Amino acid sequence: MSPRTRTSIKRSREAAGLTTTAADADEPSAKVQKVSAEPELKGVDVTASPRSVKDKIKLKLRTRYTPAYNLRRRRRLASVVRLDWNGMPASAQQGMRNLTGVLCYRSALLQSLLHQPQFCLWLTSYHEPQHCIWAEETPCVACVLRNLAKAYWSGESVDAAYVAVDKAFKANNWQNGMGGQQDPEEQLGWLVQKFSEQLPVAHFAVFESLTHFVLDSSTKCIACGHISSKPGDIEGSLAIDLLPRIKGGDLAAYVQQYLSYNVTDYKCDFCGDKATDKKRSRKIAHSPDFFAVQLKRFDWQGKKDSYPIPFNRRLDLESVRAPNNETKSKYDLSAVVLHSGTAKGGHYISMSRGPDGQWWKFDDRSKLPLTEAAVLASANKKSGGFTPYLLFYQRVR
Ligand SMILES: [Zn+2]
Numbered sequence: 011m012s013p014r015t016r017t018s019i020k021r022s023r024e025a026a027g028l029t030t031t032a033a034d035a036d037e038p039s040a041k042v043q044k045v046s047a048e049p050e051l052k053g054v055d056v057t058a059s060p061r062s063v064k065d066k067i068k069l070k071l072r073t074r075y076t077p078a079y080n081l082r083r084r085r086r087l088a089s090v091v092r093l094d095w096n097g098m099p100a101s102a103q104q105g106m107r108n109l110t111g112v113l114c115y116r117s118a119l120l121q122s123l124l125h126q127p128q129f130c131l132w133l134t135s136y137h138e139p140q141h142c143i144w145a146e147e148t149p150c151v152a153c154v155l156r157n158l159a160k161a162y163w164s165g166e167s168v169d170a171a172y173v174a175v176d177k178a179f180k181a182n183n184w185q186n187g188m189g190g191q192q193d194p195e196e197q198l199g200w201l202v203q204k205f206s207e208q209l210p211v212a213h214f215a216v217f218e219s220l221t222h223f224v225l226d227s228s229t230k231c232i233a234c235g236h237i238s239s240k241p242g243d244i245e246g247s248l249a250i251d252l253l254p255r256i257k258g259g260d261l262a263a264y265v266q267q268y269l270s271y272n273v274t275d276y277k278c279d280f281c282g283d284k285a286t287d288k289k290r291s292r293k294i295a296h297s298p299d300f301f302a303v304q305l306k307r308f309d310w311q312g313k314k315d316s317y318p319i320p321f322n323r324r325l326d327l328e329s330v331r332a333p334n335n336e337t338k339s340k341y342d343l344s345a346v347v348l349h350s351g352t353a354k355g356g357h358y359i360s361m362s363r364g365p366d367g368q369w370w371k372f373d374d375r376s377k378l379p380l381t382e383a384a385v386l387a388s389a390n391k392k393s394g395g396f397t398p399y400l401l402f403y404q405r406v407r
C-alpha cells in the first residue's frame with residue numbers, strides 16, 4: 011500500500027473514531043466491551059431515508075467501538091470470520107474473461123482475493139445488504155465484490171458480476187496510476203480505502219483485523235543506549251524494498267529487513283542526539299489471518315526490477331512476534347500475482363491455491379493446473395517471463 015493510501019486510511023479511521031492506538035487502549039482503564047459477530051442494529055429505524063439510516067448505523071457502531079479498540083478485541087474481531095471453504099467447491103474455480111482488454115491486473119488481483127476463503131466469507135456473511143446503503147452515484151464496492159464472490163463459487167458465469175464490478179469501480183472514480191500503470195497493488199490499496207469509507211465501522215474493523223498488521227516499533231540510540239518505543243502502527247500489505255540486496259536472502263530475510271532497519275535524522279528523546287543513526291526494530295503485535303506482500307519492483311521512474319527473490323510455502327514470522335502477541339504467526343502461501351513485461355506495458359496472471367490444495371494458474375479466461383514446485387519455481391525470473399509481484403499468505407492454524 012502506498013504511503014498516500016495509508017495516510018488517507020488513517021484520516022478516515024480518525025473520522026470513524028478508531029484512533030485509539032493498540033497500546034493506549036490496553037490501559038486497564040479502557041472499558042472492554044463484548045463484541046458479537048453480527049453488529050447489533052436494533053433501534054435503527056430502517057424506514058427512514060437511506061442516508062439517515064447509514065448515519066445512524068455509523069453513529070451506533072462508532073459509539074460501540076470506541077474507545078476500547080485494543081489488541082485482544084482485534085483478535086476477537088478477526089476470529090468471528092472462520093477459516094473454511096464451506097460453499098466454495100473446487101469444481102467452481104474458473105478463469106475470468108478480460109472483458110475490456112486492459113483489466114488483467116484486476117483479474118489477477120481479484121482471482122487471488124477470491125482464493126482467500128476468509129475474504130469471501132467476510133463479504134458474504136459480514137456485509138449484509140440490509141447494513142449497506144447503496145447510492146446510485148457511488149455503488150458499494152463491497153457489495154459488487156460479494157456478488158462476484160457468490161457468482162464465482164456458484165460455478166456459474168461471472169461475466170455479469172464482473173461487469174458490475176467494473177461499473178462500480180468507475181463510478182467510484184477508480185483511476186489507473188500515473189503514467190497509465192495498471193497496478194494490482196494500487197488497486198488493492200484503493201479497495202481497502204473504499205471499504206474504510208463506505209462500510210459501517212464495525213464491518214471495516216473486522217476486515218482490518220483480518221488483514222492488517224499492528225506493528226510495535228522500538229528505536230535504539232547508539233549514542234546513549236536509550237530505547238524509545240512506539241506502539242500500534244497499522245499496516246496492510248507489506249511493501250518490501252528489494253534494495254539493498256541481501257546475499258542469498260529469501261523473502262523471509264527481506265521481510266526481516268523491512269521490519270528492522272537504521273533510521274537517520276532521528277532525535278533521541280533521552281540524550282537529544284541526532285547525529286548518529288538509530289536502530290529501529292518492529293515486532294508484530296497483531297498478526298492478521300491473511301495478508302499481501304508486495305515486492306516493490308517498479309521505481310518512481312517506472313523501471314522494473316526483476317531480481318529473483320526466492321520464497322517458500324511457509325513464511326515463519328514467529329521470531330518477529332511481539333511478546334504481548336499470543337497468536338502463532340506462521341503463514342502458508344495461498345496466491346501469487348505475477349507480472350511480465352515492462353512497467354509501461356505487460357500482463358498480470360494469478361497462481362492460486364484451491365479448496366483442495368491444488369494450485370492453478372489463472373490467465374484471464376484460462377485455467378491450468380500447477381504443482382506447488384512450479385509455483386515456488388516462479389520466483390526465478392527465467393521461468394516463463396513472469397515475475398512474482400504480490401504474494402498472499404494465510405495464517406496456519
Ligand atoms: Zn454494500
Ligand SMILES: [Zn+2]
Pocket residue numbers: 231232233234235236278279280281282283
Ligand atoms: Zn540517546
